């Protein structure tokens with residue numbers, strides 16, 4: 001079976017983790033600080049606050065920015081549950097805006113009509129590592145006095161107009177989960193240029209403490225460990241080369257799969273450099289599920305990210321969300337399928353994948 005993803009863990013990562021284990025400082029300590037420094041330098045923000053996951057980094061970010069009950073946050077329904085759940089976690093309401101069918105990202109031209117007096121922030125997701133249309137989204141935030149929170153969980157190293165995804169927002173959030181372009185097993189990071197947000201985030205991360213055993217507000221433990229951070233430090237050194245391999249694999253598939261009228265390969269707008277977290281095809285003519293079966297029969301693992309728009313999940317339906325809210329997301333969720341694209345692919349793997357796809361016709 002060719003897996004959809006495989007963490008690129010080598011001797012350097014193993015040695016780094018071993019060093020931490022031998023040091024005696026296994027929880028949040030100097031390695032976490034070092035990883036925060038390295039990653040914020042890489043992304044181009046003043047601060048980085050490492051957390052236990054991408055989900056908790058979103059939760060902390062929203063809480064640190066003061067988003068609360070009664071507020072609305074505009075986001076995409078075509079994303080992982082953590083995006084919407086973190087908005088609900090702070091008591092705010094997610095307001096879903098449909099996507100652009102070519103990029104799969106929130107359609108900035110549809111955002112304006114959803115802005116109300118209660119809107120506090122826009123939370124775009126750089127899905128599959130493809131940056132959102134940041135110029136338009138920035139302008140909407142600026143013109144309407146809204147905060148910008150980027151969900152960059154899938155976009156390590158992606159660029160929009162030469163600037164890194166994750167460097168645009170008042171706050172941005174990354175995930176370092178085991179399937180991501182940069183892995184720490186579990187982990188996340190909040191990026192910001194604001195000293196106030198940095199301080200607040202550190203407090204939210206650690207039981208609302210302003211000093212040892214001084215608790216200013218209710219919060220929990222969302223810390224990263226030095227074991228995870230040690231992995232992250234090594235992985236960051238390899239990130240650009242791993243992303244380069246992903247881009248080469250993506251280019252290979254785009255070339256091999258052109259001119260097939262029953263599928264669409266990913267569309268990359270001119271000023272975007274994706275991180276190629278996923279390489280996602282649209283399978284047209286209602287054939288997506290049959291195609292998935294075909295790939296499984298040929299031992300190629302593919303995945304559906306995401307088969308159901310977030311507001312149609314059972315939990316969200318209990319809040320009154322219904323079919324028809326975002327028709328493009330509803331259609332696209334029935335057409336997408338992601339194929340393996342990571343640095344784990346060998347040349348024969350790539351040939352096998354491309355030939356198997358073409359064989360479906």
Ligand SMILES: Cc1ncc(COP(=O)(O)O)c(C=O)c1O
Nearest residue numbers: 053054055080082153175176177
């Ligand atoms: C778009 C998006 N947001 C948030 C998250 C949450 O990250 P984590 O799994 O590290 O909690 C993920 C992870 O899959 C994601 O893909």
